[in-house]
């Protein structure tokens with residue numbers, strides 16, 4: 325199943341504490357966002373990419389797209405105050421009517437195999453997300469005291485890209501906007517409509533670079549690829 329992609333790069337990278345948008349941090353000589361975009365650029369099933377950026381950084385992203393010969397970035401969309409707003413703007417720039425994969429630019433290690441599995445699952449079920457089983461014990465905390473230990477057997481850590489039939493995710497975002505709901509991922513907006521979201525088993529290496537420690541993990545993942 326072919327798809328369009330929305331890649332999100334309009335955040336500020338505050339938790340990375342790098343003094344700049346973490347999308348420009350170099351990993352193995354290439355900016356984070358370039359590594360992410362290259363995965364989609366090389367996938368023959370990706371029709372086009374909408375890159376969502378802060379308008380103040382657009383020319384910098386445009387220069388990277390040219391310098392690294394990223395062919396499939398067909399449009400830019402304006403980032404919003406929250407991730408959800410950025411996605412909403414990205415949806416307006418899509419041309420297709422089929423499947424859309426919505427991905428964090430901060431996740432450079434997504435594997436093309438998962439792009440295909442997610443696109444196929446979204447075509448079949450309407451919505452699909454990559455996820456991995458939680459490995460730690462998770463506790464609900466109140467005032468830094470444990471309130472409750474959550475049964476781990478049904479807990480999964482959900483990643484991106486999150487894949488959807490365009491009509492479904494567009495409806496979900498419009499409903500959330502109308503009702504003033506703000507979610508931390510796109511699938512939660514579909515869940516609010518009472519629609520199913522399929523879990524596709526993902527990869528623990530599909531990390532979201534969020535805090536400085538994640539750079540260390542990313543460099544180790546890159547080194548392990550060289551060793552392969």
Ligand SMILES: Nc1ccn([C@@H]2O[C@H](COP(=O)(O)OP(=O)(O)OP(=O)(O)O)[C@@H](O)[C@H]2O)c(=O)n1
Pocket residue numbers: 332333334335336337338339340346347376403404405406407408410427428429430431532533534
């Ligand atoms: N208003 C926003 C917020 C986030 N993002 C993007 O959504 C992805 C996941 O967000 P996160 O990891 O939180 O990135 P930041 O918002 O940049 O990080 P922070 O919250 O630490 O500032 C990132 O690729 C980020 O660029 C976005 O496009 N628009």
Ligand SMILES: C[C@](O)(CO)[C@H](O)COP(=O)(O)O
Pocket residue numbers: 407428482483484508509510532
């Ligand atoms: C969408 C996401 O990556 C799924 O795990 C996550 O919710 C993004 O959270 P963030 O705080 O916007 O990085």
